[in-house]
Amino acid sequence: MPSRRRALLKVIILGDSGVGKTSLMNQYVNKKFSNQYKATIGADFLTKEVHFEDRLFTLQIWDTAGQERFQSLGVAFYRGADCCVLVYDVNVMKSFDNLNNWREEFLIQASPTDPENFPFVVIGNKTDVDGGNSRVVSEKKARAWCASKGNIPYFETSAKEGTNVEEAFQIIAKNALKNGEEEEIYLPDTIDVGSSSQQRSTGCEC
Amino acid sequence: MKGSFSVPGDYIYFKSQVPLHKIPIGSKQWRYYDFGPKHVPPLICLPGIAGTADVYYKQIMSLSNKGYRVISVDIPRVWNHHEWIQAFEKFLDAIDVHHIHLYGTSLGGFLAQLFAQHRPRRVRSLVLSNTFLETSNFSAAMPWAPIVGWTPAFLLKRYVLTGIRDGPHEPFIADSLDFVVAQVETLSKDDLASRLSLTVDSASVGPLRLSDSLITIMDTNDFCAIPQQLKDQVTERYPGARQANLKNGGDFPFLSRPDEVNLHLQLHLRRVGVEAQPDLVQGFRQDGAGGSSSDQNDEREDERRDYTGTRNENEPPLALESPCVGNFENQILSNVDLSSDQ
Numbered sequence: 439m440p441s442r443r444r445a446l447l448k449v450i451i452l453g454d455s456g457v458g459k460t461s462l463m464n465q466y467v468n469k470k471f472s473n474q475y476k477a478t479i480g481a482d483f484l485t486k487e488v489h490f491e492d493r494l495f496t497l498q499i500w501d502t503a504g505q506e507r508f509q510s511l512g513v514a515f516y517r518g519a520d521c522c523v524l525v526y527d528v529n530v531m532k533s534f535d536n537l538n539n540w541r542e543e544f545l546i547q548a549s550p551t552d553p554e555n556f557p558f559v560v561i562g563n564k565t566d567v568d569g570g571n572s573r574v575v576s577e578k579k580a581r582a583w584c585a586s587k588g589n590i591p592y593f594e595t596s597a598k599e600g601t602n603v604e605e606a607f608q609i610i611a612k613n614a615l616k617n618g619e620e621e622e623i624y625l626p627d628t629i630d631v632g633s634s635s636q637q638r639s640t641g642c643e644c
Numbered sequence: 645m646k647g648s649f650s651v652p653g654d655y656i657y658f659k660s661q662v663p664l665h666k667i668p669i670g671s672k673q674w675r676y677y678d679f680g681p682k683h684v685p686p687l688i689c690l691p692g693i694a695g696t697a698d699v700y701y702k703q704i705m706s707l708s709n710k711g712y713r714v715i716s717v718d719i720p721r722v723w724n725h726h727e728w729i730q731a732f733e734k735f736l737d738a739i740d741v742h743h744i745h746l747y748g749t750s751l752g753g754f755l756a757q758l759f760a761q762h763r764p765r766r767v768r769s770l771v772l773s774n775t776f777l778e779t780s781n782f783s784a785a786m787p788w789a790p791i792v793g794w795t796p797a798f799l800l801k802r803y804v805l806t807g808i809r810d811g812p813h814e815p816f817i818a819d820s821l822d823f824v825v826a827q828v829e830t831l832s833k834d835d836l837a838s839r840l841s842l843t844v845d846s847a848s849v850g851p852l853r854l855s856d857s858l859i860t861i862m863d864t865n866d867f868c869a870i871p872q873q874l875k876d877q878v879t880e881r882y883p884g885a886r887q888a889n890l891k892n893g894g895d896f897p898f899l900s901r902p903d904e905v906n907l908h909l910q911l912h913l914r915r916v917g918v919e920a921q922p923d924l925v926q927g928f929r930q931d932g933a934g935g936s937s938s939d940q941n942d943e944r945e946d947e948r949r950d951y952t953g954t955r956n957e958n959e960p961p962l963a964l965e966s967p968c969v970g971n972f973e974n975q976i977l978s979n980v981d982l983s984s985d986q
């Protein structure tokens with residue numbers, strides 16, 4: 439086998455509308471930022487090739503529109519996620535308070551095999567706004583919440599200035615990869631259908 | 645012939661709702677489904693060597709319900725690639741469709757690219773899944789191609805299924821395989837022979853006039869009968885294409901991972917500017933009972949009935965469920981729950 443298929447890692451970004459999910463993704467994948475607010479319609483994704491420990495991976499990063507009810511996106515969106523990124527705006531308390539809901543909803547919808555150890559990453563975005571003066575959620579408070587949920591890695595970013603975005607996604611990719619590899623070891627319950635269908639296909643006239 | 649294969653409930657429902665068309669066009673017999681609002685530019689699904697129009701029934705049901713027009717065809721009995729291009733063009737003329745979006749899997753993806761190359765004005769976008777750019781690999785593997793017309797059907801059937809990984813599989817992939825095998829059983833010897841001829845007829849895809857940005861590649865990342873290096877050639881040929889790969893799903897993700905495939909198809913159609921007409925959804929009635937929709941008048945009546953239905957005004961374009969479909973989509977969603985492969 440000359441060419442080996444490249445591992446695909448699926449990452450899902452969740453958080454309230456306007457916190458900067460789309461901006462973070464664009465900053466990371468395209469190195470671009472726009473001040474214009476453009477509501478994400480439904481769901482969309484971007485892909486990025488990442489190198490990690492001499493291997494090449496494809497990150498498939500899914501973005502959602504926060505104003506939508508989760509259910510409307512359906513399970514397809516969540517299926518096979520390897521890492522979930524929870525984003526809030528450090529200048530908006532409510533977006534922080536909602537992190538718990540987003541986390542719970544993710545666990546319900548994606549129903550990962552091992553919810554306790556499923557990799558999340560939390561991002562507090564928009565640290566640049568007003569030079570940090572309009573900030574309402576302290577780093578301490580955010581870290582305390584992350585610690586209480588099984589030591590979720592925490593990053594503070596500015597999608598606008600590109601601060602810490604690369605770093606956050608490195609950890610996202612790393613944790614997704616760890617999850618993806620554990621998944622590969624798992625073998626689903628097997629049903630020996632292939633061989634019987636093969637027989638069926640041969641024993642026929644027409 | 646059916647053996648222990650039990651026909652899926654949603655397929656029975658599909659058959660009761662969506663008329664199958666069979667028409668002769670020129671010297672070719674066409675067998676196809678065509679469902680959804682007639683003035684929306686259609687997504688036409690082209691199956692692989694081991695497929696029929698029916699293998700896309702889950703796409704037809706879901707996407708037509710979202711206001712897209714979906715057509716799926718049997719590859720007609722053509723024996724080489726020129727004949728394919730001409731026959732397909734005549735088919736489009738006959739059903740009065742001008743601009744199309746093609747979703748081709750395996751051999752279907754190859755035929756889609758050839759058509760896009762030779763009839764660039766008609767093809768507006770491509771979704772390519774587990775496919776290839778040239779046939780040389782296949783002809784090398786089939787030195788008996790010249791006598792394909794003399795080969796017994798049972799051997800041909802076995803041959804069109806080669807490369808498809810034999811069990812054990814997780815249940816949804818196993819079911820998709822069963823479905824396809826049952827479809828292959830319905831093919832005649834000549835159908836099989838012509839498809840095999842198409843696969844080995846020496847041809848390769850030349851440069852497309854279509855921009856890469858109008859192409860989505862949707863490969864499955866676990867396994868499939870098309871060798872990885874052939875799939876890689878497709879990815880390399882269209883570097884600007886959208887990569888919408890699925891982590892798994894095997895050879896027939898449209899059957900084994902329908903919700904993910906449907907989501908990617910919707911995203912693709914939205915990206916290339918196809919506007920769905922959810923207001924004109926051709927009816928899948930809530931109760932699933934009642935007369936046949938194969939009659940034109942009936943269909944129109946269904947449309948009217950569904951306008952007033954329970955459709956949510958603010959339904960986002962990518963909502964995966966819709967109250968209109970009732971049992972059918974519920975079934976998909978419950979399938980999805982079960983199939984989460986962790």
Ligand SMILES: Nc1nc2c(ncn2[C@@H]2O[C@H](COP(=O)(O)OP(=O)(O)O)[C@@H](O)[C@H]2O)c(=O)[nH]1
Pocket residue numbers: 453454455456457458459460461462472473474475476477478504563564565566567595596597598599
């Ligand atoms: N100042 C500043 N504005 C940001 C930042 N990230 C996003 N924005 C702006 O916040 C608004 C909402 O961002 P968007 O990415 O669309 O949020 P989403 O709804 O979570 O996808 C847009 O106007 C962005 O330009 C940031 O880090 N700093």
Ligand SMILES: [Mg+2]
Pocket residue numbers: 459460461476477478501502503504
């Ligand atoms: Mg957004």
